Amino acid sequence: MDVAHVIQSSLAPVFLISGVGVMLGVLTNRLARIVDRARAMEEQIEKEAQRVADLDERLRVLARRARYISSAITMCAVSALLIALVVVSLFANAFLAVELSAVIAILFVAAMIALTVAFLAFLIEVRIATAAIRIGQPR
DSSP, X not given: OOHHHHHHHHHHHXXXXXXXXXXXXXXXXXXXXXXXXXXXXXHHHHHOGGGXXXXXXXXXXXXXXXXXXXXXXXHHHHHHHHHHHHHHHXXXXXXXXXXXXXXXXXXXXXXXXXXHHHHXXXXXXXXXXXXXXXXXXXX
């Protein structure tokens, strides 16, 4: 197998890594917003003793959302790592005297499972965020 063919075979996984990178950007931005909102609410708790119960409940929701986003980030990172290993394995398979087709397939399927779990955690976080929205209600 020549280098050009191996590079062609590795293009799809490389583009997939790019997509996972974009997803990681979205997830880290959401986590940053959650952390910022939690810090602002913690400051409010110190100032508004009468709203402690309400703010505490909102902080619990934010903590739950942060856990799901953190899990999604972890699974995206694992997926990207596994995809990178697929690319390395493609080159190793082409230039070393070993047959790695099964390893490549397993790594790719594992990467897709990790990415699926990441999207599932993201979906759950979005549902929690949507359920907790208070539009037009008095604060």
